[in-house]
Amino acid sequence: MFLAANVYSGSRDTKFSVVRYGNVLGSRGSVVPFFKDLASLGVSELPITDERMTRFWLKLDHAVEMVLTALDVMEGGELFVRKVPSMRVVDLAQAISPGVGFKNVGIRPGEKVHEVMIAKEDSALTYEFEDYFVAFSPMLADRLQKKYQGARLLAEDFEYSSDKNNDWLTIEKMKVLIDEIG
Numbered sequence: 001m002f003l004a005a006n007v008y009s010g011s012r013d014t015k016f017s018v019v020r021y022g023n024v025l026g027s028r029g030s031v032v033p034f035f036k037d038l039a040s041l042g043v044s045e046l047p048i049t050d051e052r053m054t055r056f057w058l059k060l061d062h063a064v065e066m067v068l069t070a071l072d073v074m075e076g077g078e079l080f081v082r083k084v085p086s087m088r089v090v091d092l093a094q095a096i097s098p099g100v101g102f103k104n105v106g107i108r109p110g111e112k113v114h115e116v117m118i119a120k121e122d123s124a125l126t127y128e129f130e131d132y133f134v135a136f137s138p139m140l141a142d143r144l145q146k147k148y149q150g151a152r153l154l155a156e157d158f159e160y161s162s163d164k165n166n167d168w169l170t171i172e173k174m175k176v177l178i179d180e181i182g
Contacts, residue, residue, distance in 0.1 A: 014076075015074060015075065015076030015077075016076055016077065017070055017074040017076060017077065017078045017079070017080060018078070018079045018080065019066055019067050019070045019080045019081075019082075020079065020080070020081045020082075020117045021056070021058055021062070021063045021066050021081070021082040021084060021117075022055065022056025022057060022058055022082070022084050022115060022117065022162070023055045023056060023057050023058070023115075024058060024059070024060050024063050025057060025058065025059050025060070025177055025178070025181055026060070026181040026182075027060065031089070031092070032092070032096070032178060032181075035092065035093060035096045035097065036096055036178075038097075039096050039097035039100065043100070044100065044101055045100065045101040045102060045103040046093045046096075046097060046100050046101075046102055046103070047102075047103050047105040048089055048090060048093065048102045048103065048104055048105065049089075049104075049105055049106060049107045049108065049111060050089075050104065050106070050107050050113050051089075051090050051102060051104060052113050052114075052163075053088070053089040053090075053113050053114070054086050054087065054088055054089070054113070054114050054115070054162040054163045054165075055086065055087055055089065055115055055162050056084045056085070056086055056115050056117065056162050056165070057084065057085060057086070057087045057169060057174075057177075058082065058084040058085075059177065059180070059181075062082060062084065063082070065082075066080060066082040066131075066132060069131075069132065075143065075144055075147055077136050077137070077139075077140040077143070077144060078134050078135070078136050078144065079118070079122065079134070079135040079136065080132055080133070080134055081117045081118055081132060081133040081134075081135070081160060082131065082132050083131055083132055083133070083167070084167070085165065085167040085168055085169045085173075086162040086163070086165035086167065086168050086169070087168065087169040087174060088168075090102060091169070091170075091171050091174065092174055094171050095171045095172075095174035095175045095178060096178065113163075114161050114162045114163040115161065115162040116159060116160070116161045116162075117133075117160045117161070117162075118133060118135055118158065118159060118160040119159060120156075120157055120158070120159045122135045122137075123135065123154055123155070123156055123157065123158035123159065124138065124156045125137070125138060125141055125144075125145070125153075126153070126154045126158055127148040127151035127152065127153055127154070128151060128152045128154055129151050133154070133160060134148055134151070
């Protein structure tokens with residue numbers, strides 16, 4: 001709906017695009033401070049909503065870089081998705097509190113087991129760049145295809161999902177990232 005606003009902006013200079021980039025390490029709502037607090041209390045189990053759960057995960061500076069890139073190149077109507085590594089929530093718990101057990105507390109309403117940044121339904125006009133993807137709707141294709149013709153058009157059944165990502169964070173790498181934010 002937000003991207004479709006470009007069709008209704010008329011002759012105004014207003015442009016709308018969307019940036020998706022996953023979970024920002026240590027941001028408000030991040031599970032990292034919650035797990036760290038529980039670990040500091042010496043709990044024997046950390047609450048996990050689902051042991052299969054995966055997420056995209058990145059540092060704040062990477063999220064900011066994606067927003068700045070989108071502002072620089074956008075025409076209006078694009079969905080920008082930063083390429084970032086995936087992680088398993090159970091691995092995150094081990095990175096924060098090695099050897100800890102898990103308590104499966106169940107998925108909350110609206111929560112998903114895996115994140116999908118680009119759904120198959122959005123992939124027909126998805127282009128790949130080195131560090132990110134750009135997708136847009138067929139409604140805007142005539143205006144946007146020329147701008148992105150130098151990039152690689154992905155297959156129509158492409159999906160960018162945290163469980164099918166080729167780039168995964170190890171427990172060791174998560175420990176390093178967690179230490180960087182303090």
